[in-house]
Ligand SMILES: [Zn+2]
Ligand SMILES: [Zn+2]
Ligand SMILES: [Zn+2]
């Protein structure tokens with residue numbers, strides 16, 4: 001591919017592709033009950049399109065097999081598109097973001113089923129087979145949703161509202177969430193017996209939200225069905241003293257009892273457990289530190305014998321120091337003398353290019 005110039009294509013290739021992907025998925029979902037065979041075929045077409053979309057976003061040549069690299073033919077649709085395996089490989093090698101193993105497995109299942117549907121004649125599909133198709137699509141859908149709204153969030157941003165709409169439709173019909181929940185029920189029951197706690201998920205509505213106390217008063221939850229996740233800390237309202245109020249990551253605080261609000265700028269003081277801050281004993285405090293999870297400046301305070309970022313609520317058991325600017329940070333300080341941290345340019349940034 002090195003012969004091809006690195007010039008970026010206008011966004012339209014990508015946009016057209018994504019619109020097609022949404023079309024195929026919407027169609028597949030509407031056919032699930034009435035025409036399962038066509039649903040399988042259209043669903044896989046949708047999956048394949050989304051898989052290739054980040055490649056097209058980077059450069060159209062990434063979805064074309066090497067011997068067919070001709071823009072005119074590409075525009076005419078006269079080209080051989082890369083295979084499923086090659087698309088997965090190119091996501092990893094050309095874009096440096098390999099597909100998650102569980103996603104690849106889920107997509108591959110749909111692909112093989114699609115091939116069976118296309119190559120062998122199926123006269124009818126019974127209820128049991130229909131349930132299997134539904135589960136297969138459910139697993140692929142949640143992986144695809146994570147691929148689109150998390151891994152490739154920036155690229156797919158212009159389509160966020162359309163994905164949300166599809167998600168809402170699906171949740172209302174409870175098509176996929178229920179199917180996937182049922183397939184996980186044994187595992188969830190087993191975990192419950194082992195003392196794990198599950199709650200209703202705000203994302204998909206099933207009770208597959210696994211809730212854990214990471215350290216005292218810091219709660220993390222992750223849904224086994226839809227991958228929704230969040231973090232919150234429990235604290236007392238600074239105005240009325242009401243205990244066990246929740247502060248959710250990336251949000252500001254509002255007391256459920258008295259309505260008292262704490263703005264983002266004051267969250268640090270609300271969560272911080274350093275008892276000597278601002279006094280003469282504060283000299284060797286290593287906070288506020290910078291968060292390398294969410295790239296916030298001076299957002300990390302002392303918390304439960306460790307540290308927590310008051311923006312993303314990630315917990316850290318130790319801090320390091322940038323070897324160039326000396327600011328405490330949550331990430332690794334290796335190479336920071338030369339290259340700097342998120343908030344400085346290091347030695348390299350302070351000398352001329354040559
Ligand atoms: Zn969920
Ligand atoms: Zn209050
Ligand atoms: Zn953070």
Ligand SMILES: [Zn+2]
Pocket residue numbers: 322323324325326327336340341342343344345346
């Ligand atoms: Zn620095």
